Amino acid sequence: MSAFRTLLRKETVQLLRSKSALATATLLPSLLLLFAPLSLLATLVDVDQKGWVSVLPSTFQPPRGLVGMDRDSSVIARFMLASLVSMGGLVVPAVAASYTMVSERESRTLELLAALPVTIRQVLTAKLGVILAMSTAVTSAMVALDVAVLLRLQMASIGFALSLFPLLVCALLYSTASALLISLLARDFRTANQMGGALLGPTTVVAVWVLAFGPPGVPSVLVLAAIFLVAAALALYVALRVVTFERLLR
Amino acid sequence: MSEQAAVDRVGEATEPIDVRAVVKRFGALARPALDGATFVVRSGRRACLLGPNGAGKTTLIRILTGALAPTSGEARVFGATPGSAAWNVSRRRVGVVPQLPGMYRDLTAREYLELVRGVYERGDVDEAAKKLGLTRKHLRRSMAELSGGWQRRLTLAAALLCEPDLVVLDEPTVGLDPVAAREVIAMLREATAGRTALLCTHNLAEAEALCDDVVVLRDGKVVLDDSIDELRRRAPAHVAIGVREGAALAASALSELGLDAKPDGDRAVFLASDPEARLPPIVKALVERGLSVFECIATPPTLEELFLQAVQRDQDRAPKASVAEGEGQPS
Numbered sequence: 001m002s003a004f005r006t007l008l009r010k011e012t013v014q015l016l017r018s019k020s021a022l023a024t025a026t027l028l029p030s031l032l033l034l035f036a037p038l039s040l041l042a043t044l045v046d047v048d049q050k051g052w053v054s055v056l057p058s059t060f061q062p063p064r065g066l067v068g069m070d071r072d073s074s075v076i077a078r079f080m081l082a083s084l085v086s087m088g089g090l091v092v093p094a095v096a097a098s099y100t101m102v103s104e105r106e107s108r109t110l111e112l113l114a115a116l117p118v119t120i121r122q123v124l125t126a127k128l129g130v131i132l133a134m135s136t137a138v139t140s141a142m143v144a145l146d147v148a149v150l151l152r153l154q155m156a157s158i159g160f161a162l163s164l165f166p167l168l169v170c171a172l173l174y175s176t177a178s179a180l181l182i183s184l185l186a187r188d189f190r191t192a193n194q195m196g197g198a199l200l201g202p203t204t205v206v207a208v209w210v211l212a213f214g215p216p217g218v219p220s221v222l223v224l225a226a227i228f229l230v231a232a233a234l235a236l237y238v239a240l241r242v243v244t245f246e247r248l249l250r
Numbered sequence: 251m252s253e254q255a256a257v258d259r260v261g262e263a264t265e266p267i268d269v270r271a272v273v274k275r276f277g278a279l280a281r282p283a284l285d286g287a288t289f290v291v292r293s294g295r296r297a298c299l300l301g302p303n304g305a306g307k308t309t310l311i312r313i314l315t316g317a318l319a320p321t322s323g324e325a326r327v328f329g330a331t332p333g334s335a336a337w338n339v340s341r342r343r344v345g346v347v348p349q350l351p352g353m354y355r356d357l358t359a360r361e362y363l364e365l366v367r368g369v370y371e372r373g374d375v376d377e378a379a380k381k382l383g384l385t386r387k388h389l390r391r392s393m394a395e396l397s398g399g400w401q402r403r404l405t406l407a408a409a410l411l412c413e414p415d416l417v418v419l420d421e422p423t424v425g426l427d428p429v430a431a432r433e434v435i436a437m438l439r440e441a442t443a444g445r446t447a448l449l450c451t452h453n454l455a456e457a458e459a460l461c462d463d464v465v466v467l468r469d470g471k472v473v474l475d476d477s478i479d480e481l482r483r484r485a486p487a488h489v490a491i492g493v494r495e496g497a498a499l500a501a502s503a504l505s506e507l508g509l510d511a512k513p514d515g516d517r518a519v520f521l522a523s524d525p526e527a528r529l530p531p532i533v534k535a536l537v538e539r540g541l542s543v544f545e546c547i548a549t550p551p552t553l554e555e556l557f558l559q560a561v562q563r564d565q566d567r568a569p570k571a572s573v574a575e576g577e578g579q580p581s
Contacts, residue, residue, distance in 0.1 A: 112351045112354075117316075
């Protein structure tokens with residue numbers, strides 16, 4: 001346990017010293033979880049004050065999750081906020097996790113750790129644990145601010161606002177688990193980036209589809225969180241049992 | 251056996267390294283990196299693991315450190331196998347110098363040694379650094395900023411920090427210039443004194459300078475496992491005899507004695523096993539034939555020659571074996 005704590009300390013120190021990781025951990029979530037949702041909410045409030053005018057044709061039938069969007073701006077607010085929370089959760093840890101794991105292998109510093117009486121599983125768990133903890137802390141604070149504004153504007157129920165947190169955590173878990181899998185499969189950082197993009201793109205489309213076409217409100221958010229959780233478990237299983245850590249040492 | 255009993259057994263008189271029929275495949279269809287490797291390194295002995303590129307040396311070391319799991323067979327370190335209750339105790343008795351590792355840019359040398367101490371849960375960073383000549387100035391610098399020689403000293407300091415009973419060294423001088431390599435070999439000689447060591451190397455001079463025993467791996471199999479002294483005793487020595495009458499006459503006289511001697515410059519040369527016993531009567535016979543012997547030198551074979559002989563023997567055996575296997579089979 002002491003060995004694992006030592007690894008956690010090392011990863012924390014290195015993460016805090018890494019300018020690129022810190023930039024990723026603050027700029028990207030600021031954009032997705034602060035700037036985008038708050039400007040959207042500000043726009044919707046402004047539109048509401050001027051009078052909500054639907055530009056959609058009267059024959060247009062919105063998807064199930066967006067029913068009422070032609071007369072109620074809060075439907076769009078909830079849909080967009082849940083989408084942005086998903087995207088923030090998916091993107092933020094993936095880049096940092098792939099970067100630290102692949103660079104450890106590329107720079108052969110993993111050899112230093114493999115020489116110590118710790119397992120590769122402990123090494124990677126410490127890395128991912130620190131990235132996950134830091135991403136969760138930063139993104140949760142931002143989502144909390146969004147939620148506070150959303151509730152203040154009376155655009156969502158407390159239930160919906162609270163459901164955004166499990167959605168965020170499950171998206172972060174899926175992102176971290178898939179980053180582990182990608183790091184084991186990728187030969188270098190460039191390949192890891194390409195694989196990450198290839199995986200996160202369709203995942204984002206699925207997330208938006210579930211929110212748009214799923215049951216409106218809290219249920220679709222929880223369904224999406226469950227999908228992320230199952231996908232995270234699947235990615236973790238494939239990484240640990242099928243691909244295995246041995247791939248890093250071949 | 252209970253978990254506590256297994257832990258208690260560590261420290262009993264078990265061999266530091268005991269490799270039994272270890273097979274390692276990376277993928278079901280791949281050629282095995284290790285193919286039934288078996289050898290033992292006894293307590294207090296320093297063994298070198300030799301073999302051409304791709305022989306399986308680094309894979310074997312990774313199995314011994316628990317980083318890789320064997321496909322079949324067993325690799326025990328102080329009697330424990332990776333994953334067993336006693337493994338954590340056994341593994342903490344081993345210091346490892348990895349092959350040409352990368353160096354962190356964002357960690358200082360001291361922070362790295364502190365990390366090693368934290369993982370082993372013992373050791374004195376300053377003392378280990380001092381032993382390897384690392385000053386406070388070196389310890390304050392980023393690991394990647396140190397020169398190749400100092401980086402190697404740092405990895406050695408990390409391996410020796412916990413005062414290990416067994417030191418595993420994976421090509422410790424590879425990539426170093428001759429001066430730095432010489433310094434590292436001198437440090438290794440001091441560091442491995444009184445300890446069990448397994449040195450994996452391509453450098454036969456380094457192996458000869460540091461080791462007592464030799465294990466030769468080829469295509470994942472152990473083709474030689476013996477002490478260097480014993481190998482030398484068994485292998486014929488190079489003998490050079492000088493006579494005033496000339497090398498041709500000396501060679502001719504030696505051939506008459508039944509030796510396969512050839513003139514080489516101003517000496518007659520031949521191979522002779524057990525030179526201490528065999529050479530005095532040979533010299534006496536030459537003198538009796540009226541030759542004026544002024545020099546007789548027996549040079550034991552170098553480790554390089556022993557290694558090449560072992561690999562050659564294995565190569566010669568392989569085609570014969572495959573011919574024998576093919577005999578009697580329908581064409």
